[in-house]
Amino acid sequence: MTQPKPALQPSLFPYLEHQLSNRPDNFIPIYEPSLGPREEEFVLNAVRSGWISYLGEYVDRFEHEFARFCGVKYAVPVCNGTVALHLALAALNIGPGDEVIVPALTFIATANAVHYTGARPVCADVDPVTWNMDPQSVEKLITPATKAIIPVHVYGHPVDMAALNALAAQHDLWVVEDAAEAHGAAIGERRTGGLGHIAAFSLMANKIITTGEGGMVTTNDEALYLRCRHLRDHAMPPGRRYWHDEVGFNYRMTNLQAAVGVAQMERVEEFIRRKREIAALYDELLTTVPGLTQPVEQPGYTNVYWMYSVLVEPAYGLSRDELIPALRQRNIDSRPFFHPIDTLPPYLSHTPCPVALDLSRRGLNLPSAPSLTDAQVAYICHTLRELAQ
């Protein structure tokens, strides 16, 4: 006889309770992970093998498969995208007294990772068309204290890396890609993860592939790879147990996480293909909706549309902040763009980033999971057309 399921005590999980009670069956979430029988099979294998911590076959496989996917020599699996960024910066010896240039329009983790090293994040403005870090703004912010630049491929469109790499070479700066939102995005044939000196990815549940929580550092530089591995494991040299030659971290990914990751790698190309198909459908159906500016894909670039996003212009009739609850009422989830980093309490700055501020007020992420059906995209676009005034 099966045991009755213990009732969930909602008061212990107020966030979960709120999420579930507000979600009708036909609710279209902003994102959801695509998990299938292979994820289940591999996680079970890991559990049954007893290798559930950082040693195990899936960690090694994931490392190699992810590196191959990015077209780089090395990958270092870690426990989330924020620590992937921190580990990359730590491996570069970024620290107190240094400045690191980040785009104003990004998730706060980009700036926080800089802060954790003791360095100061300095915000560059972004390009009004791609929404990515603007190399001209970056150039103006370079000082003798600048040590690195973190281009963020925001919402899935790669940054103009040729311009940034040229600037970095001229000023002897490190380039740390924040590719948290851009797995598989490319410039020409070259994918993110190999477009700077070192890169960081997030593998959180709403990312293009996921391990639940998780992250990855990638690089073509062997010395940086070895240093990341060293620092990830409390700076313990191989062969010398419990000897630690500097202050390191425990940023290791577990075999359980990697089991999910290896299964996701089997489908990553399919996720990207479907996401681009969904974006093309949004593009087509939204063309005639007045007042919505669509995302771009610059010639020679591959946008993976982590979030298919639009700018809500005055011609739409409703403001972005009026549109979000109106969509929600019609069971469509959406998100506002990030607040510019320089407007957030920990990083308030008097150096304005007007483009980032403007985009942040008008930008809207629409549902973007690869599991979206064409009918759902059509319903979202139809609703956006109906709501236009």
Ligand SMILES: Cc1ncc(COP(=O)(O)O)c(C=O)c1O
């Ligand atoms: C641009 C960017 N950087 C870093 C991160 C941090 O990744 P994680 O949530 O895995 O720590 C995110 C995650 O959402 C992100 O969007």
